[in-house]
Amino acid sequence: MLRYIAKRLLQMIPMLFLISVVSFIIIQLPPGSYLNTLIAQMRTQGDEINMEQVEALRIRYSLDKPAHIRYLNWIKGIITEGDFGFSFEWNRPVKTLIWERLALSLTVSVSSLLFSWIIAFPIAIYSAVKKHSVADYSLTFMGFLGLSVPNFMLALILMYIASVYFKFSVGGLFSPDYVMAPWSFGKFVDLLKHLWVPMIVIGMAGTAGLIRVLRNNLLDELEKPYVVAARSKGISPVRLIFKYPVRLALIPFVSTVGWQLPQMLSGEAVTATVLSLPTAAPLLLGALRSQDMYLAGSFLLLLSCLTMIGTLISDILLVIVDPRIRYE
Amino acid sequence: MDTMTEGNILEVRDLTVRFMMNEGTVHAVNGVTFSLPEGKSIGIVGESGCGKTVSAYSVTQLLPKTARVSGQILFREKEGTITDIAKLPVDGKEIRRIRGQEISMIFQEPMSSLSPVHTVFNQLAEAMILFQGMTKKQARERCVELLKLVGIENAERRVDEYPFQFSGGMRQRAMIAMALARNPRILIADEPTTALDVTLQAQVLSLIQEMQDEFKLSMILITHALGVVAHMVDYIHIMYLGRVVESGPTLEIFENPKHPYTRGLLNSIPKLHGKRGQRVSSIPGAVPSAYSLPEGCVFRARCSERRSACMYEIPRRIQVGSEHYVSCCLYDGEEDQYAANA
Numbered sequence: 001m002l003r004y005i006a007k008r009l010l011q012m013i014p015m016l017f018l019i020s021v022v023s024f025i026i027i028q029l030p031p032g033s034y035l036n037t038l039i040a041q042m043r044t045q046g047d048e049i050n051m052e053q054v055e056a057l058r059i060r061y062s063l064d065k066p067a068h069i070r071y072l073n074w075i076k077g078i079i080t081e082g083d084f085g086f087s088f089e090w091n092r093p094v095k096t097l098i099w100e101r102l103a104l105s106l107t108v109s110v111s112s113l114l115f116s117w118i119i120a121f122p123i124a125i126y127s128a129v130k131k132h133s134v135a136d137y138s139l140t141f142m143g144f145l146g147l148s149v150p151n152f153m154l155a156l157i158l159m160y161i162a163s164v165y166f167k168f169s170v171g172g173l174f175s176p177d178y179v180m181a182p183w184s185f186g187k188f189v190d191l192l193k194h195l196w197v198p199m200i201v202i203g204m205a206g207t208a209g210l211i212r213v214l215r216n217n218l219l220d221e222l223e224k225p226y227v228v229a230a231r232s233k234g235i236s237p238v239r240l241i242f243k244y245p246v247r248l249a250l251i252p253f254v255s256t257v258g259w260q261l262p263q264m265l266s267g268e269a270v271t272a273t274v275l276s277l278p279t280a281a282p283l284l285l286g287a288l289r290s291q292d293m294y295l296a297g298s299f300l301l302l303l304s305c306l307t308m309i310g311t312l313i314s315d316i317l318l319v320i321v322d323p324r325i326r327y328e
Numbered sequence: 329m330d331t332m333t334e335g336n337i338l339e340v341r342d343l344t345v346r347f348m349m350n351e352g353t354v355h356a357v358n359g360v361t362f363s364l365p366e367g368k369s370i371g372i373v374g375e376s377g378c379g380k381t382v383s384a385y386s387v388t389q390l391l392p393k394t395a396r397v398s399g400q401i402l403f404r405e406k407e408g409t410i411t412d413i414a415k416l417p418v419d420g421k422e423i424r425r426i427r428g429q430e431i432s433m434i435f436q437e438p439m440s441s442l443s444p445v446h447t448v449f450n451q452l453a454e455a456m457i458l459f460q461g462m463t464k465k466q467a468r469e470r471c472v473e474l475l476k477l478v479g480i481e482n483a484e485r486r487v488d489e490y491p492f493q494f495s496g497g498m499r500q501r502a503m504i505a506m507a508l509a510r511n512p513r514i515l516i517a518d519e520p521t522t523a524l525d526v527t528l529q530a531q532v533l534s535l536i537q538e539m540q541d542e543f544k545l546s547m548i549l550i551t552h553a554l555g556v557v558a559h560m561v562d563y564i565h566i567m568y569l570g571r572v573v574e575s576g577p578t579l580e581i582f583e584n585p586k587h588p589y590t591r592g593l594l595n596s597i598p599k600l601h602g603k604r605g606q607r608v609s610s611i612p613g614a615v616p617s618a619y620s621l622p623e624g625c626v627f628r629a630r631c632s633e634r635r636s637a638c639m640y641e642i643p644r645r646i647q648v649g650s651e652h653y654v655s656c657c658l659y660d661g662e663e664d665q666y667a668a669n670a
Contacts (some may be wrong), residue, residue: 033342051579054570062666064475067461083582151465195659225435225436225437225440225441226441226442226443226444227441228385228390228435228441229441229442229456229503230443231419231427231434231435231457232390232427232432232435233427233428233454233506233510234390234424234425234426234427234429234455234458234459235424235426235428235454235458236419236424244443244446247443247445248443248444248445251445252500316519321445322444322445323444323445323447323490323492324444324445324490324492
């Protein structure tokens with residue numbers, strides 16, 4: 001098992017290299033650079049454009065050098081110093097921008113993922129076991145409702161409820177007092193108070209789909225001969241369902257759970273924008289729009305990294321839950 | 329209070345099973361009666377779709393929820409009291425005790441009747457730990473012992489393997505071990521060799537027979553092959569479209585078959601000493617749909633000896649020998665004849 005993991009990790013290195021090249025190329029593809037954005041901005045503000053100043057910036061950001069040199073410098077910085085380059089727009093090193101954002105994204109995403117599992121699992125199992133009952137139909141109806149209501153709509157509704165009925169400061173993950181404050185217990189509690197709205201909004205989206213998938217997986221398994229055979233041993237119905245069909249119904253689910261990792265960090269862009277969450281997705285969106293190349297590139301690189309780690313986690317989990325799959 | 333004939337461990341009386349489907353009602357079993365004497369074995373024989381598996385499944389209430397079961401399934405407990413399994417609450421404590429300790433089943437498909445993600449030990453030991461209060465260690469020893477008994481080599485190692493690491497024949501052996509692990513008093517084998525290679529069939533059947541002797545089991549063997557059961561069972565029940573059309577001691581059925589269907593089945597067994605070029609005979613026609621049963625005798629359409637009475641009358645169960653019964657109007661009145669001779 002350890003050898004398998006080590007082998008998989010080694011295989012990730014050339015893949016990562018390729019991805020970093022591709023993401024760098026993609027960032028370079030649109031004509032112009034951040035300087036064009038800067039010039040346009042200054043123009044709209046009516047500022048005098050000092051070409052000398054622009055030229056100085058071009059040299060400072062090494063925009064005068066050819067692309068492959070810039071790429072090599074960027075990669076060298078990441079590998080040797082963990083330096084992801086400089087964000088033009090924020091005028092700060094990229095590494096000071098992304099880590100906290102990523103951490104908050106992960107917090108929001110993991111909590112919404114857990115939320116959706118806690119809701120979806122019991123409902124799916126109940127629906128499947130009591131299929132075609134009134135309860136099954138009502139839950140299915142609600143599931144489809146959840147599936148078809150857009151996330152931002154739900155976000156707006158919850159924000160309204162939170163501010164009108166619960167008198168919370170809505171939007172963001174922190175109260176105004178804590179936004180700039182360093183981490184403390186008080187800030188953590190404040191985070192928990194704000195977390196539930198995005199947790200429900202983002203979690204809801206996945207829940208409905210998850211219920212459908214799990215219910216169908218389970219329905220496929222419930223009638224299988226091994227379930228009848230296990231039943232013939234005299235096991236109690238609850239134990240029977242959890243030990244056999246639920247266990248097997250989880251296999252296709254587990255094999256895709258790792259893919260949620262990158263989804264988690266970039267998927268909730270619209271919701272995060274509506275709720276003005278200080279998470280990764282809005283930052284990435286902004287960076288792509290203003291051609292803030294090192295920031296955008298670093299994000300893309302990290303997301304790809306997470307995709308690969310997620311796939312590896314899925315594969316490892318799959319080996320654990322399904323003994324029929326053997327690693328070499 | 330229900331009564332049972334002395335010496336019987338199981339009596340199924342007037343068992344009727346219907347499946348409520350969207351397309352209509354399937355009349356799977358229509359008034360089946362049979363009994364299993366303690367320590368003996370009976371064979372239930374019929375074509376696929378005749379209701380033999382459904383009858384067997386209803387004995388331990390294993391049918392899906394769409395099934396409606398009526399009739400009596402009387403089971404004599406060790407202490408001598410009688411339990412009507414048909415009246416027990418679904419998946420309740422009582423039926424689970426009977427499944428776990430009294431009546432075991434061997435299923436048709438060893439490939440799919442074992443969970444693919446649990447080890448053989450896990451599945452084998454489950455009932456032991458649950459019902460016999462064994463520790464994991466005791467259960468392990470017993471599992472190895474059982475696997476050796478059913479002829480699995482390297483049992484100490486193989487007990488920790490998964491079913492997919494077993495061959496088809498070995499899986500069926502493991503399944504037999506699993507049935508025996510519960511120390512049952514009745515063993516129901518539902519076409520235990522249908523999914524196996526011909527070469528393995530004989531081995532598995534003789535293993536089942538050995539185990540029956542070894543554990544002093546009463547056994548119900550379900551099969552579509554009359555030839556298979558001939559040497560294995562004491563009594564035979566021939567089923568056709570949800571009814572028992574003929575039943576009696578094995579020898580009697582083979583030597584003196586009464587029902588036209590039984591005779592057809594016997595004729596369709598290829599003979600070793602038959603004439604060269606002689607064709608194996610078959611019964612003409614196909615089994616009617618169980619969605620809409622024909623009136624009168626259900627075998628009528630395929631019967632070479634049908635009469636006008638067969639159109640309207642459901643044949644009565646007529647006693648034609650000391651333990652030999654047939655449901656066919658050809659024998660109307662012979663009951664009195666038999667009674668007069670006796």
